Amino acid sequence: MCLFKPTGVQGKVEVGQQSVICTGCGCLCDDLDVAMAGGQLLEVSNVCLWGLSRFFPYKRFHPKKERRRILEPLGRLNGRLQGISYGAALEHAAEILGKARRPLIYGLTNTGSWAQEAALQLARNLKARLEPADLAFKAPYYHSVRKHGLYWAPLEVIRDEADTVLFWGANPLHSCPRHLVRYSVFARGRFTERGVEDRQVAAVDLYRTEVAKFCHLFVQVDPGQELHLLKGIREHLQGSPGPGPAVKGTRRLAGFLSKAEFGVIFFGRGAVYNQGLAVLDELGSLAAHLGEKQPFVLFPLASDFNSGGLYHLLFNELGVPEAPDFGHEGGLLTSAAPGDFDEVDAILVVGADLFWFLPEDQGRALQDRQVPVVSLSPFANRTTSCSQVVFPVALVGLEAAEVAYRMDGLPMVLKKLLPTAWPSDREILLDLMKAV
Amino acid sequence: MNIKITGGRLYDPARGVQGATQDLFIQGDRIVAHLPHPDRVIQARDQVVAPGGIDLRGQVATYGLNFLRLWNRFPSLKELGQLYAASGYTHVHEPFLTLYTAGYVHRQLAALPLVDTSASLALNLRDLDSSLKSPGQLEELGQTIKSLQEKTRSLDLRLIEPFVRYRQSYYSHRTMEAAKTLETLTRLALECGLRFNLEAGPEVLEAPLPETRAFHLAALGRALTEERQLEQALDHLEKGGTADLGFQARNASSIANEQPVKVDFGWYHPLNLNPKTKANGALGVMRLALQYQGPGLAFSVCGPVWDPTAEFPPCFSWLWDRAARPAAWERQLPGREFSLSEWAWATRTLPARLLGLADRGHLGPGARADVALFDLPPDTPSSQWAQSLSRCHTLLKAGEVVIENFDLVQPETPKATYYRRAGAEEGPLLAELCQYRSFRPENLWVADELGGAWVGLE
Numbered sequence A: 001m002c003l004f005k006p007t008g009v010q011g012k013v014e015v016g017q018q019s020v021i022c023t024g025c026g027c028l029c030d031d032l033d034v035a036m037a038g039g040q041l042l043e044v045s046n047v048c049l050w051g052l053s054r055f056f057p058y059k060r061f062h063p064k065k066e067r068r069r070i071l072e073p074l075g076r077l078n079g080r081l082q083g084i085s086y087g088a089a090l091e092h093a094a095e096i097l098g099k100a101r102r103p104l105i106y107g108l109t110n111t112g113s114w115a116q117e118a119a120l121q122l123a124r125n126l127k128a129r130l131e132p133a134d135l136a137f138k139a140p141y142y143h144s145v146r147k148h149g150l151y152w153a154p155l156e157v158i159r160d161e162a163d164t165v166l167f168w169g170a171n172p173l174h175s176c177p178r179h180l181v182r183y184s185v186f187a188r189g190r191f192t193e194r195g196v197e198d199r200q201v202a203a204v205d206l207y208r209t210e211v212a213k214f215c216h217l218f219v220q221v222d223p224g225q226e227l228h229l230l231k232g233i234r235e236h237l238q239g240s241p242g243p244g245p246a247v248k249g250t251r252r253l254a255g256f257l258s259k260a261e262f263g264v265i266f267f268g269r270g271a272v273y274n275q276g277l278a279v280l281d282e283l284g285s286l287a288a289h290l291g292e293k294q295p296f297v298l299f300p301l302a303s304d305f306n307s308g309g310l311y312h313l314l315f316n317e318l319g320v321p322e323a324p325d326f327g328h329e330g331g332l333l334t335s336a337a338p339g340d341f342d343e344v345d346a347i348l349v350v351g352a353d354l355f356w357f358l359p360e361d362q363g364r365a366l367q368d369r370q371v372p373v374v375s376l377s378p379f380a381n382r383t384t385s386c387s388q389v390v391f392p393v394a395l396v397g398l399e400a401a402e403v404a405y406r407m408d409g410l411p412m413v414l415k416k417l418l419p420t421a422w423p424s425d426r427e428i429l430l431d432l433m434k435a436v
Numbered sequence B: 001m002n003i004k005i006t007g008g009r010l011y012d013p014a015r016g017v018q019g020a021t022q023d024l025f026i027q028g029d030r031i032v033a034h035l036p037h038p039d040r041v042i043q044a045r046d047q048v049v050a051p052g053g054i055d056l057r058g059q060v061a062t063y064g065l066n067f068l069r070l071w072n073r074f075p076s077l078k079e080l081g082q083l084y085a086a087s088g089y090t091h092v093h094e095p096f097l098t099l100y101t102a103g104y105v106h107r108q109l110a111a112l113p114l115v116d117t118s119a120s121l122a123l124n125l126r127d128l129d130s131s132l133k134s135p136g137q138l139e140e141l142g143q144t145i146k147s148l149q150e151k152t153r154s155l156d157l158r159l160i161e162p163f164v165r166y167r168q169s170y171y172s173h174r175t176m177e178a179a180k181t182l183e184t185l186t187r188l189a190l191e192c193g194l195r196f197n198l199e200a201g202p203e204v205l206e207a208p209l210p211e212t213r214a215f216h217l218a219a220l221g222r223a224l225t226e227e228r229q230l231e232q233a234l235d236h237l238e239k240g241g242t243a244d245l246g247f248q249a250r251n252a253s254s255i256a257n258e259q260p261v262k263v264d265f266g267w268y269h270p271l272n273l274n275p276k277t278k279a280n281g282a283l284g285v286m287r288l289a290l291q292y293q294g295p296g297l298a299f300s301v302c303g304p305v306w307d308p309t310a311e312f313p314p315c316f317s318w319l320w321d322r323a324a325r326p327a328a329w330e331r332q333l334p335g336r337e338f339s340l341s342e343w344a345w346a347t348r349t350l351p352a353r354l355l356g357l358a359d360r361g362h363l364g365p366g367a368r369a370d371v372a373l374f375d376l377p378p379d380t381p382s383s384q385w386a387q388s389l390s391r392c393h394t395l396l397k398a399g400e401v402v403i404e405n406f407d408l409v410q411p412e413t414p415k416a417t418y419y420r421r422a423g424a425e426e427g428p429l430l431a432e433l434c435q436y437r438s439f440r441p442e443n444l445w446v447a448d449e450l451g452g453a454w455v456g457l458e
Helices: A049-055 A086-099 A113-126 A135-148 A155-161 A179-184 A226-237 A250-258 A276-290 A307-318 A360-368 A425-435 B065-070 B077-086 B102-110 B125-132 B135-151 B169-174 B178-192 B202-206 B227-238 B279-291 B308-320 B327-332 B340-355 B382-390 B428-434
Strands: A017-020 A032-037 A040-045 A062-066 A074-077 A080-083 A103-107 A129-132 A150-152 A164-168 A200-205 A217-220 A263-267 A296-300 A323-325 A333-335 A346-350 A373-377 A389-392 A402-405 A411-414 B002-006 B009-012 B017-021 B024-027 B030-032 B040-043 B047-051 B053-055 B089-097 B116-123 B156-159 B196-199 B215-218 B242-244 B261-263 B371-375 B394-397 B400-404 B417-420 B454-457
Touching: A040 A049, A074 A086, A086 A346, A086 A373, A086 A389, A086 A425, A103 A113, A113 A129, A113 A307, A113 A346, A113 A402, A113 A425, A129 A135, A129 A307, A135 A276, A135 A296, A135 A307, A135 B065, A150 A296, A155 A179, A164 A250, A179 A263, A200 A250, A217 A250, A226 A250, A226 A276, A250 A276, A263 A276, A276 A296, A307 A402, A307 B065, A346 A425, A373 A425, A411 B102, B009 B340, B017 B340, B047 B340, B053 B340, B077 B089, B077 B308, B077 B394, B077 B400, B089 B102, B089 B340, B102 B116, B102 B417, B116 B125, B116 B135, B125 B135, B125 B178, B125 B428, B135 B156, B135 B178, B135 B417, B135 B428, B178 B202, B178 B215, B202 B227, B215 B227, B227 B242, B227 B279, B242 B340, B279 B308, B279 B327, B308 B340, B308 B382, B371 B382
Parallel strands: A103 A129, A103 A346, A150 B261, A164 A200, A164 A263, A200 A217, A263 A296, A346 A373, A373 A389, B002 B040, B009 B047, B053 B089, B089 B116, B116 B156, B116 B417, B156 B196, B196 B215, B215 B242, B417 B454
Antiparallel strands: A017 A032, A032 A040, A074 A080, A074 A389, A129 A323, A323 A333, A402 A411, B002 B024, B009 B017, B024 B030, B047 B371, B371 B394, B394 B400
């Protein structure tokens, strides 16, 4: 059991324990226990280093580096962020978003479903574009499903039955650390009682990551070789390997996959960095081909904790898991391609750190054009430092109740455990809706 | 509000009313015998007045169903709720809720506006096979199933695969074939007061059904491909059993193209969300519906529901209008035609009874005032019934006018999700079932926040 106790807490504290769901990543591990006293969090057990950063103000994987909590609403006055009242912040933000002709609501993959619903409504009211933070990762997957069909299984079934696991462009130890022990590799499922001994595990990546230490087969490819490798595997599986030189590991990987009785391919962001659409197309085709003989699941390894909830909402409300643009002249337009920031004239960032993910030149271009940014965040980050208005928010699943969808699309209720002075994302979005 | 509906032709098969012109009185959310001073009078001349419809098998919230939207822009849940209301329905029952998808299903059902909802708990017998093989454990098994039903907030029980079969060859010794399984389940049902909706496949109708009281045959459409299966289904009904038709909706196969769309729930076979329509299956359903003339047959469609206003009427057309039936069926089908009373029985009265909704499906005093009014003058030929009955003129739900003159006037009408409150005790078997899950039990069970408003039925 991994037990974390922040510095400053001495000896054993007599407090009751509560079960809590971790919002560190899309795993939504529900086997964490927290100890609290006097409205403060004292201990968290079973938590990974990533999840830890959700409960305590430390940086991801660096529990000794503190993150600064935003303590009050901030507004940029004379070029500097200064504390202002909640009402003033709301007024300022409403003015920015209300005046904008092409507003963008960005992120939402790291916030709860109720907040996502409010954001979608706000996007409708503002005639804004709403862009999920991980659109570049998920859109090629849905494109692939549309083309090759679907064989889907929740993590419960994968944990019980999958005997062949392939990670493609994914390093779960970094993106969702406990995935391996709870669902995919070391988990002891109904028919995989010996954990990793009952499974065959392989990985394909550009770099030799930590995953290689427990994989039975690790194939390291050069950038641009993924498609070649995938086509080679298909040819081997069909019994007609091409005449040219194959990528190293092709034959062994084909053999590995062909032995599966229940297989799953978890792909991560690495699969979409280079020719993402084509790679996912081939992965989908491969899974469909393997699925003709036995169950074979293609599964996106979403690292943001409620990415599943956002796409679920888009499916439910709009019918398409893409970025909706309510400001398009011809009516609602949805797009699978990440938006062009050139035409955006105001941005509302919720549940994401936009400037962390944006390429440097795009970020600089936004700042050069003085595009006003309104951000909602519990902690200071790159985006808050570039914002005109910053709202501090309660931590979802600790200071605010919410609903979130696990990466396999199963919803879970996140409880409010600690009192807080800060409103939740959802409350601020609803207030913004009234104010705009 | 107190309402009088006057001049309409009432179809209330539960009370033997078959099109008689009668006034109907509503006080608050209930139907009453008489009301001296109504606040409002609704003129229903040339209209059919029937209880609100109940879709016994409305596959609208199944886990994975959202993916079908990748191929077609079928209605959102909001639109789907409106379509159900527009076609005179006030309750939708989702057939596929499993132990770990219960939260998902309920959250989807909560997003379906206007209509009340409920769901069937689909059991995976593989999880229960040890107990099924131990006669001494049947009592505990029954309690566990009731407990599961309450914790997943489901209204009834469903068996997709009435056998125990493992995909892993080394578990083959634990196999239980359908006949043996059904025999055990019958004992379980009779001893513990349970009833199972048995998803009818050809294999199910091959096995003898030992006791009709224990099973309702669900979605017969997929199963009736051979003469023998038709006879078996008829035999079940003639003995006093119940079933629902499971029409394969006309446009189901054209909706999601040819791509496979399957979701693996850990059963022996995955659930196919894009099943292919079998022509002889539809013929089998028609033969059964027209040959059988008893009270045990309810209407339902098989597969995901996309648009009740467009999908249900063609099925009814076949039933009540000989001319609408494909010419190829002419010689194979009895010449009988359904009456409006049979329609009301199959879509309202019997579904309400099967779901245990005592105050629905009829228009007697004390019933909840869920009433649908359709424009259908008495001399309308049966060839035009489908068009008239596909959209209701007026819909009242719990005494509140939701649709008036074909327009939705009350989009925010309250709705609820119904489930069975069994009051069963949690035993060690329940803990055993939970031990293989990645969820802690408190997160496996459906929390209040994931659905509602909740109504527990005893």
